Amino acid sequence: MAAPPLVELANVGKTYQHGATALAGLDLHIGAGEFVSLLGPSGCGKSTALRMIAGLSQPTSGTIRRAWDASPAPAAGTDCRVPWSHPLGCVFQEPTLLPWTSVWNNVYLPLRLRGVSQAAAKSQVDEALTLVGLQGFEQAYPRELSGGMKMRASVARALVTRPQLLLLDEPFAALDEITRLRLNDDLLALWRERRWGAMFITHSVFESVYLSTRVLVMSPRPGRVVEEIVIDLADVRTAETRTSVRYNELCRRASQALERAIAEASTAGRSA
Numbered sequence: 001m002a003a004p005p006l007v008e009l010a011n012v013g014k015t016y017q018h019g020a021t022a023l024a025g026l027d028l029h030i031g032a033g034e035f036v037s038l039l040g041p042s043g044c045g046k047s048t049a050l051r052m053i054a055g056l057s058q059p060t061s062g063t064i065r066r067a068w069d070a071s072p073a074p075a076a077g078t079d080c081r082v083p084w085s086h087p088l089g090c091v092f093q094e095p096t097l098l099p100w101t102s103v104w105n106n107v108y109l110p111l112r113l114r115g116v117s118q119a120a121a122k123s124q125v126d127e128a129l130t131l132v133g134l135q136g137f138e139q140a141y142p143r144e145l146s147g148g149m150k151m152r153a154s155v156a157r158a159l160v161t162r163p164q165l166l167l168l169d170e171p172f173a174a175l176d177e178i179t180r181l182r183l184n185d186d187l188l189a190l191w192r193e194r195r196w197g198a199m200f201i202t203h204s205v206f207e208s209v210y211l212s213t214r215v216l217v218m219s220p221r222p223g224r225v226v227e228e229i230v231i232d233l234a235d236v237r238t239a240e241t242r243t244s245v246r247y248n249e250l251c252r253r254a255s256q257a258l259e260r261a262i263a264e265a266s267t268a269g270r271s272a
């Protein structure tokens with residue numbers, strides 16, 4: 001029998017108290033080791049879906065099931081085991097590093113908040129920094145890092161708890177193209193090695209196809225998944241992938257699905 005998904009949303013809706021209906025009838029699931037991109041026009045509710053999966057906001061209708069809900073994390077300050085783990089890691093568009101402390105302390109933060117001492121956390125923090133290529137920058141302050149390095153530190157902070165599911169909300173959108181392509185490759189290499197499940201939010205058709213095992217195309221607000229595209233490219237993706245016939249076919253499919261979703265929504269009188 002197939003393992004249950006890490007997270008499953010069924011008929012999820014979200015209407016903000018004094019605002020828009022962001023989502024209506026959203027169905028999606030992410031299995032262990034899958035890399036799923038959520039591709040949709042601006043304002044279609046992608047970040048809303050991510051925040052609800054992270055438990056930062058509640059749906060107004062429908063259900064969200066998380067594989068780990070049955071075994072909640074121990075209360076803060078009670079668990080000093082090493083390695084310390086948490087099922088979920090989040091990376092946002094802004095690296096949101098604490099400017100007044102070192103890279104090492106920034107990555108240590110999720111463990112510190114759980115009461116893990118610096119000594120007990122050391123190997124886990126060092127490992128996360130090595131994974132993202134920031135060894136040697138442990139004592140640097142965020143202001144001393146480039147945009148790409150800040151984002152690496154943010155990814156290390158998300159990975160330090162060894163999550164099963166990584167949620168990434170347009171993490172590379174503010175970076176220049178060369179840094180973005182490099183971080184795409186480094187993120188994929190990490191995923192191949194660790195195989196956490198990933199939900200990656202992006203506006204970019206090319207980025208979604210390059211990174212993912214599946215792309216979910218969303219309609220404009222109120223958002224829902226209107227098309228699923230299985231990305232049947234080899235796991236190892238390189239510069240040659242970007243010029244391959246299959247990659248370009250898949251990009252065309254994703255792009256056409258997005259255009260269709262936008263056209264159908266405007267015919268139905270909805271707006272993004």
Ligand SMILES: Nc1ncnc2c1ncn2[C@@H]1O[C@H](COP(=O)(O)OP(=O)(O)OP(=O)(O)O)[C@@H](O)[C@H]1O
Nearest residue numbers: 016018019020022041042043044045046047048049
């Ligand atoms: N806290 C909030 N209160 C009221 N409305 C909100 C709130 N957060 C989001 N919205 C509205 O919900 C809709 C979906 O927003 P959301 O940020 O989830 O979309 P998105 O697809 O991530 O957008 P983008 O791609 O531009 O980041 C938008 O119309 C937005 O204005």
